[in-house]
Amino acid sequence: MSRILFSLLLVLSFTHAQDTLASWNDGTSKKNIITYVTSVTDPKSADFIPEVDRIAVFDNDGTLWSEQPAYFQLFFAMDRVKALASEHPEWKTTQPFKAVLEDDMNALMAGGTKGLLELVVATHTGMTDKEFDATVVEWINKAKHPRFNRLYKELVYQPMLELLTYLRANRFKTFIVSGGGIDFMRPFVSEVYGIPSEQIIGSMMEVAYENKEIIRKPKLASLDDKEVKPVNIHYHIGKRPVAAFGNSDGDFAMMEYTEANKKYKTLQLYVHHTDEEREWAYDRKSHIGKFDKGLDYGNEHNWTIVDMKNEWKVVYPFELKK
Amino acid sequence: MSRILFSLLLVLSFTHAQDTLASWNDGTSKKNIITYVTSVTDPKSADFIPEVDRIAVFDNDGTLWSEQPAYFQLFFAMDRVKALASEHPEWKTTQPFKAVLEDDMNALMAGGTKGLLELVVATHTGMTDKEFDATVVEWINKAKHPRFNRLYKELVYQPMLELLTYLRANRFKTFIVSGGGIDFMRPFVSEVYGIPSEQIIGSMMEVAYENKEIIRKPKLASLDDKEVKPVNIHYHIGKRPVAAFGNSDGDFAMMEYTEANKKYKTLQLYVHHTDEEREWAYDRKSHIGKFDKGLDYGNEHNWTIVDMKNEWKVVYPFELKK
Numbered sequence: 202m203s204r205i206l207f208s209l210l211l212v213l214s215f216t217h218a219q220d221t222l223a224s225w226n227d228g229t230s231k232k233n234i235i236t237y238v239t240s241v242t243d244p245k246s247a248d249f250i251p252e253v254d255r256i257a258v259f260d261n262d263g264t265l266w267s268e269q270p271a272y273f274q275l276f277f278a279m280d281r282v283k284a285l286a287s288e289h290p291e292w293k294t295t296q297p298f299k300a301v302l303e304d305d306m307n308a309l310m311a312g313g314t315k316g317l318l319e320l321v322v323a324t325h326t327g328m329t330d331k332e333f334d335a336t337v338v339e340w341i342n343k344a345k346h347p348r349f350n351r352l353y354k355e356l357v358y359q360p361m362l363e364l365l366t367y368l369r370a371n372r373f374k375t376f377i378v379s380g381g382g383i384d385f386m387r388p389f390v391s392e393v394y395g396i397p398s399e400q401i402i403g404s405m406m407e408v409a410y411e412n413k414e415i416i417r418k419p420k421l422a423s424l425d426d427k428e429v430k431p432v433n434i435h436y437h438i439g440k441r442p443v444a445a446f447g448n449s450d451g452d453f454a455m456m457e458y459t460e461a462n463k464k465y466k467t468l469q470l471y472v473h474h475t476d477e478e479r480e481w482a483y484d485r486k487s488h489i490g491k492f493d494k495g496l497d498y499g500n501e502h503n504w505t506i507v508d509m510k511n512e513w514k515v516v517y518p519f520e521l522k523k
Numbered sequence: 524m525s526r527i528l529f530s531l532l533l534v535l536s537f538t539h540a541q542d543t544l545a546s547w548n549d550g551t552s553k554k555n556i557i558t559y560v561t562s563v564t565d566p567k568s569a570d571f572i573p574e575v576d577r578i579a580v581f582d583n584d585g586t587l588w589s590e591q592p593a594y595f596q597l598f599f600a601m602d603r604v605k606a607l608a609s610e611h612p613e614w615k616t617t618q619p620f621k622a623v624l625e626d627d628m629n630a631l632m633a634g635g636t637k638g639l640l641e642l643v644v645a646t647h648t649g650m651t652d653k654e655f656d657a658t659v660v661e662w663i664n665k666a667k668h669p670r671f672n673r674l675y676k677e678l679v680y681q682p683m684l685e686l687l688t689y690l691r692a693n694r695f696k697t698f699i700v701s702g703g704g705i706d707f708m709r710p711f712v713s714e715v716y717g718i719p720s721e722q723i724i725g726s727m728m729e730v731a732y733e734n735k736e737i738i739r740k741p742k743l744a745s746l747d748d749k750e751v752k753p754v755n756i757h758y759h760i761g762k763r764p765v766a767a768f769g770n771s772d773g774d775f776a777m778m779e780y781t782e783a784n785k786k787y788k789t790l791q792l793y794v795h796h797t798d799e800e801r802e803w804a805y806d807r808k809s810h811i812g813k814f815d816k817g818l819d820y821g822n823e824h825n826w827t828i829v830d831m832k833n834e835w836k837v838v839y840p841f842e843l844k845k
Contacts, residue, residue, distance in 0.1 A: 387761045398761035410753040413783040431732040439720035461735040
């Protein structure tokens with residue numbers, strides 16, 4: 202296609218995408234997204250990607266919804282500990298449960314990954330998949346975030362919802378590839394992001410088939426973070442993605458894997474948390490969502506790095522209703 | 524809906540489905556399929572299932588294509604051993620490779636599962652996913668079945684292809700859940716059955732992410748058979764299916780799991796290999812595709828059991844071109 206025609210097409214696409222990406226300020230990130238999608242969906246372009254290979258993968262925590270002051274799934278686990286405490290009198294004196302019951306985040310964090318896994322085992326396993334689903338659904342429709350006093354599922358990013366819609370309108374298949382629990386996400390994520398349960402990938406506890414039911418077992422089967430993200434993409438999708446969206450070094454392997462797609466033009470986008478006022482500002486030194494190696498590499502490799510503060514008109518959907 | 528209206532709708536559906544299920548003789552199986560699909564897709568029916576929950580799972584070997592005189596993937600592994608033999612002079616004197624090089628199926632089978640796994644490790648691992656894909660693609664487009672002298676991918680069941688199409692036309696999402704290797708199926712199955720790679724579930728070798736590539740490791744990660752089928756359905760799909768299609772006791776757990784769906788009306792269909800002339804006849808005593816417990820249980824539970832010889836007008840697509 203001639204350069205002039207392509208420019209014309211871009212202008213038309215921009216006009217059309219204005220509505221779809223309404224919460225994105227005109228800027229580098231919005232331009233990169235539209236330029237990429239326009240070029241790979243144009244059958245006459247050398248960069249054209251057939252629909253079956255338009256695989257887009259999204260991290261969840263910090264990429265599609267907030268992850269501060271702690272992963273929302275941790276709040277869920279803590280609320281479950283409190284709900285179940287009367288059946289477990291020993292928790293009053295045993296860590297990490299004691300810390301949860303006393304709302305002592307410092308003591309909880311001091312227990313490290315081992316302590317957090319103990320919380321997950323105690324609250325996420327030993328029941329059928331259906332019983333676990335029910336506890337998640339009840340929580341997600343009731344529990345509120347300490348800072349915003351809003352349901353956790355209201356703390357999704359409006360610009361990213363628009364991006365998901367824009368990609369799907371352009372016949373991309375959108376997947377979640379999260380460090381969060383696959384079974385924690387599935388009961389509500391489909392409704393919130395419009396992504397069906399079979400396109401949700403995440404960390405998994407072992408399950409077994411017993412008496413016609415799926416029973417959740419007290420053992421981690423897969424921690425879907427860092428180098429495990431490409432591995433689980435391979436298992437679940439079986440194709441190298443063409444577009445990857447993340448916010449931290451935990452997403453780096455998935456984005457690097459996508460960038461190394463030799464067959465197609467690719468897009469890598471990092472959400473950079475720069476907005477202390479409307480959301481949070483953190484990167485290189487954060488314990489949650491550490492964004493250091495990826496920030497340097499992304500800048501060197503012309504990845505799209507979204508300056509949340511300056512590029513997003515609104516962060517959360519509820520701001521639109523003000 | 525009134526009984527009369529439903530009967531009228533059924534007649535109309537039958538007329539329409541006649542074309543789609545053209546290779547099915549009028550009989551119990553065809554009637555069961557159409558009655559089920561008609562009732563669960565009618566928004567006015569008490570049995571209506573929303574599109575997002577129309578999950579249909581299919582075994583592959585013996586259900587969508589033939590599996591005699593041995594699983595086709597075994598022929599692939601044997602052909603790979605022969606192709607790689609010059610690099611492995613020690614194979615001439617070491618089982619199970621010696622048996623393969625001497626075309627001694629008895630000696631090969633005497634080695635049991637352990638021997639077969641050794642073959643798989645030697646031929647399916649130690650390379651990138653892309654390199655493995657290439658060997659599968661080359662083989663599937665060249666190797667021929669010993670009895671029919673046809674490409675293996677020609678030995679798919681025409682009536683089942685029509686059934687897949689019919690279900691998808693009625694907004695079911697079709698998945699493969701096979702004991703065969705997920706990475707053996709993916710390079711050609713999408714094209715043959717119209718099922719995208721992310722809807723193919725099967726046995727998996729371990730993989731790792733190294734140097735921007737997926738590397739296949741010499742260890743089995745999941746043997747997708749019997750009780751593991753519901754487990755992998757849970758991991759990959761995250762929903763209990765409403766329709767399940769198999770042919771052996773290896774599919775029983777998946778079909779029982781589907782039948783135990785308390786929310787929706789379900790369908791279970793077993794392909795019974797009764798046609799020695801056009802395909803093979805085997806069931807209770809077969810080493811491959813043993814169909815014993817499932818046959819009894821299925822009969823007791825009114826599952827649909829397809830009598831291949833009497834209910835299928837043709838078995839393979841190439842018969843249509845005669």
